[in-house]
Amino acid sequence: MGLALLIVVLKTIALRSTDLEKQAKYDEAARFWAKIFAINFLLGVVTGIPMEFQFGTNWSEFSRRTGGVIGMPLAMEGIFSFFLESAFLGLFLFGERRLSRRFHWLSAVLVFVGSWISGFFIIVTNAWMQHPVGYRLLPNGVYEVSSFTQLLLNPWAWLEYTHNMCAAVVTASFVMAAVGALYILQRRQGPYGHIFLKLGVYAGIVSSVLQVFPTGDLHGKYMAKNQPTAIAAMEGLFHTEKGAGMIVMGQPNYESQTIDNPFRVNKVLSFLIYGTTSAEVEGLDHFPRDQWPSTLPLLFYSYHIMVGLGTWFGLIMAIAAFYLWRGKLDSARWILWCLLLSWPLPYIATTAGWMTAEIGRQPWLVFGLIRTSTGSSIHVSAGNSLFTLLGFLGMYTVLSLLWIILVYNHVQQGPETPTPATHPQSLTA
Amino acid sequence: MGTLWFWIVALMLTGYVILDGFDLGVGIIYLFVARTESERAQALRTIGPVWDGNEVWLLAAGGTLFFAFPLLYASAFSGFYLPLMMVLWLLILRGVSIELRGHSPDALWRSFFDGLFTFSSVLLTIFFGAALGNVIRGVPIGADNYFFLSLWTNWRTGPNPGILDWYTVLGGVIALSALSLHGALYLAMKTEGHLERRALHFARRIWIATVALTLIGLPATVLARPASLNNYKGHPVAFLAPLAVILSVVIMRVTMGIRSRLPSFLASCAYLGSMMIGAATGLFPVLLPAVGTQGQDLTIARAISGPHTLRVGLAWWCVGMSLAVMYFCVVYWLFRGKVPTDAEGYGH
Numbered sequence: 195m196g197l198a199l200l201i202v203v204l205k206t207i208a209l210r211s212t213d214l215e216k217q218a219k220y221d222e223a224a225r226f227w228a229k230i231f232a233i234n235f236l237l238g239v240v241t242g243i244p245m246e247f248q249f250g251t252n253w254s255e256f257s258r259r260t261g262g263v264i265g266m267p268l269a270m271e272g273i274f275s276f277f278l279e280s281a282f283l284g285l286f287l288f289g290e291r292r293l294s295r296r297f298h299w300l301s302a303v304l305v306f307v308g309s310w311i312s313g314f315f316i317i318v319t320n321a322w323m324q325h326p327v328g329y330r331l332l333p334n335g336v337y338e339v340s341s342f343t344q345l346l347l348n349p350w351a352w353l354e355y356t357h358n359m360c361a362a363v364v365t366a367s368f369v370m371a372a373v374g375a376l377y378i379l380q381r382r383q384g385p386y387g388h389i390f391l392k393l394g395v396y397a398g399i400v401s402s403v404l405q406v407f408p409t410g411d412l413h414g415k416y417m418a419k420n421q422p423t424a425i426a427a428m429e430g431l432f433h434t435e436k437g438a439g440m441i442v443m444g445q446p447n448y449e450s451q452t453i454d455n456p457f458r459v460n461k462v463l464s465f466l467i468y469g470t471t472s473a474e475v476e477g478l479d480h481f482p483r484d485q486w487p488s489t490l491p492l493l494f495y496s497y498h499i500m501v502g503l504g505t506w507f508g509l510i511m512a513i514a515a516f517y518l519w520r521g522k523l524d525s526a527r528w529i530l531w532c533l534l535l536s537w538p539l540p541y542i543a544t545t546a547g548w549m550t551a552e553i554g555r556q557p558w559l560v561f562g563l564i565r566t567s568t569g570s571s572i573h574v575s576a577g578n579s580l581f582t583l584l585g586f587l588g589m590y591t592v593l594s595l596l597w598i599i600l601v602y603n604h605v606q607q608g609p610e611t612p613t614p615a616t617h618p619q620s621l622t623a
Numbered sequence: 624m625g626t627l628w629f630w631i632v633a634l635m636l637t638g639y640v641i642l643d644g645f646d647l648g649v650g651i652i653y654l655f656v657a658r659t660e661s662e663r664a665q666a667l668r669t670i671g672p673v674w675d676g677n678e679v680w681l682l683a684a685g686g687t688l689f690f691a692f693p694l695l696y697a698s699a700f701s702g703f704y705l706p707l708m709m710v711l712w713l714l715i716l717r718g719v720s721i722e723l724r725g726h727s728p729d730a731l732w733r734s735f736f737d738g739l740f741t742f743s744s745v746l747l748t749i750f751f752g753a754a755l756g757n758v759i760r761g762v763p764i765g766a767d768n769y770f771f772l773s774l775w776t777n778w779r780t781g782p783n784p785g786i787l788d789w790y791t792v793l794g795g796v797i798a799l800s801a802l803s804l805h806g807a808l809y810l811a812m813k814t815e816g817h818l819e820r821r822a823l824h825f826a827r828r829i830w831i832a833t834v835a836l837t838l839i840g841l842p843a844t845v846l847a848r849p850a851s852l853n854n855y856k857g858h859p860v861a862f863l864a865p866l867a868v869i870l871s872v873v874i875m876r877v878t879m880g881i882r883s884r885l886p887s888f889l890a891s892c893a894y895l896g897s898m899m900i901g902a903a904t905g906l907f908p909v910l911l912p913a914v915g916t917q918g919q920d921l922t923i924a925r926a927i928s929g930p931h932t933l934r935v936g937l938a939w940w941c942v943g944m945s946l947a948v949m950y951f952c953v954v955y956w957l958f959r960g961k962v963p964t965d966a967e968g969y970g971h
Contacts, residue, residue, distance in 0.1 A: 236719070243678075243681075244715075247711060250700025251708065254769065261928065262932045265928070268689060270943065272683035273940065277676065277679050280676035281954045338931055340931060582708045
């Protein structure tokens with residue numbers, strides 16, 4: 195999704211440029227990334243289809259009771275975004291010689307729009323599970339939408355969406371900057387190293403900052419209000435405290451309900467959530483045991499990994515942007531090395547972020563309404579689930595390996611020497 | 624309102640069968656009809672820009688089913704657990720084989736993905752046919768509205784059926800034959816030279832098998848679920864569906880002889896469409912019939928979502944699907960005509 199945005203930027207620069215050589219360069223850059231996008235898109239599609247089916251196969255009780263609500267955004271995702279995305283991705287990848295420049299640019303834009311709409315609807319679904327709004331319980335025990343606007347305007351959804359989309363752009367920026375850094379360090383691929391590095395760093399600094407402030411900050415505050423158990427567990431706050439400190443690192447000890455080897459910054463947590471250093475933050479002891487997130491240490495670590503990496507992203511991108519602005523980035527090899535080695539980190543941070551959201555919601559499937567233990571399929575035995583889990587595990591391992599090999603080959607091959615694209619003069623425009 | 628949503632879902636599934644049907648069909652006959660590297664690349668180029676959009680019809684139909692009939696979605700998807708999972712795996716393998724084949728010029732790499740493409744297309748088609756067979760025949764729904772089917776039991780229909788019995792296997796074979804015919808006609812329409820001739824030759828032969836299987840399939844359905852005939856008896860106008868099946872099969876054969884390839888492909892679309900409509904007519908207003916004595920049929924009335932959900936849903940569905948149909952028209956229009964034989968590799 196982040197890459198779709200960056201491809202649009204490349205195509206826009208190419209379209210607006212009057213210099214033929216520059217046009218050819220940026221078109222080729224877009225083509226290079228479009229191929230990587232196509233591989234990612236394919237794997238996203240084939241691994242995404244199971245997700246929609248698994249609501250029914252593995253979580254049938256949950257589906258039966260909430261289908262009238264979450265089925266709606268899921269169906270809308272299919273109809274409003276997948277059709278758009280797949281139709282125009284076909285045009286974008288196969289149609290460059292059949293379409294006019296403008297129409298080819300438009301198909302890139304529509305792929306971008308499609309993928310961002312898709313993200314929105316899936317997050318509306320997730321946000322409803324985190325913070326249910328606009329629903330009503332029918333006499334037969336199932337839920338239905340009572341207000342469509344409330345469902346779509348769920349504040350949780352908008353916070354989660356912006357936070358997530360920033361993460362997508364951060365990921366794409368780091369990958370693009372890393373490829374640029376690689377080319378410059380290896381002294382090859384001519385102008386492309388600079389193009390990728392520049393776009394990666396600019397998009398990276400903007401998205402890394404937005405990631406923390408305001409999206410991450412607001413999301414955290416809203417969460418503290420609506421899922422206080424999750425915040426307390428994420429921060430490892432066992433006991434309610436006035437002027438609570440923030441633990442930067444440590445190991446939660448479930449038995450003694452303390453943090454081992456804490457590295458604490460006093461009063462910061464109270465300030466981050468309530469804006470004053472003396473505010474009281476509810477710890478886990480404020481809530482009954484059966485409402486605590488079930489796998490507490492994992493939640494604590496996921497959250498801290500996400501925040502730690504997020505800080506690193508902002509820091510390295512700020513330094514890189516400063517050097518870029520001074521025109522010295524190409525010779526600052528240590529920064530290029532940092533950027534190159536950082537490419538996997540946004541993937542880890544995004545995964546950790548999703549784990550934080552999902553584990554933080556436990557023990558609820560729909561927060562406050564349906565417990566996770568009551569949502570699964572009644573007649574699907576554990577043996578069957580394990581069988582398919584292993585199947586997916588094997589399949590996804592193979593897919594990941596294939597992905598790494600293909601993208602690696604593609605990056606090694608690099609963009610071709612620019613040749614002006616042959617567009618028919620006017621087919622559609 | 625429930626009736627409307629029944630037909631909306633039926634229509635979307637029909638759209639899926641017709642659209643993804645031809646690229647599945649191309650996959651089934653691919654190994655046998657396209658022999659040289661350039662023919663294989665040509666065959667893949669006919670479906671390259673569209674297969675993925677066609678598959679979206681399945682997702683969109685699934686999503687629509689989910690929110691319009693949550694009980695059906697929950698019951699059927701968990702009940703058909705294992706076969707659905709296998710369908711998912713096959714969809715993954717098939718998508719991968721289409722897209723990754725072109726990433727290496729190595730002959731071994733390519734022939735591996737060629738084989739995988741045909742393998743997954745054949746199995747998927749059989750699974751889909753058998754799935755439709757299961758829905759028509761009915762499943763042992765329990766008092767809690769759920770069921771869980773083994774892959775096979777005694778291969779007979781009756782109170783304790785498996786996913787596979789003689790009837791659903793027949794459904795799979797009919798699907799295999801009908802979709803390979805559909806794919807062959809599409810391929811003949813989109814290609815030229817040897818490939819076109821071979822595809823057409825194949826279509827002529829498989830047409831005979833399809834007609835024979837269809838003729839067996841109709842009485843077999845009545846045997847597997849006699850209640851299928853109720854709607855036809857009550858509303859003789861419903862016999863238009865089987866009539867359209869026969870008519871389209873005849874037109875298909877006649878138009879194979881003429882120069883333009885479009886009419887026979889369209890006749891094949893009409894054939895698949897009227898088969899699907901005919902099946903849906905036999906079911907209505909049941910969504911999933913129950914066999915055995917424990918539970919009741921899952922009907923529209925029992926599975927339908929709340930009224931407000933459906934009203935809102937209808938509004939955006941109309942908007943969204945009009946847009947979707949528009950995109951499809953644009954894409955198919957831009958990629959109209961035969962695919963060029965000389966273009967370099969498959970888009971990559």
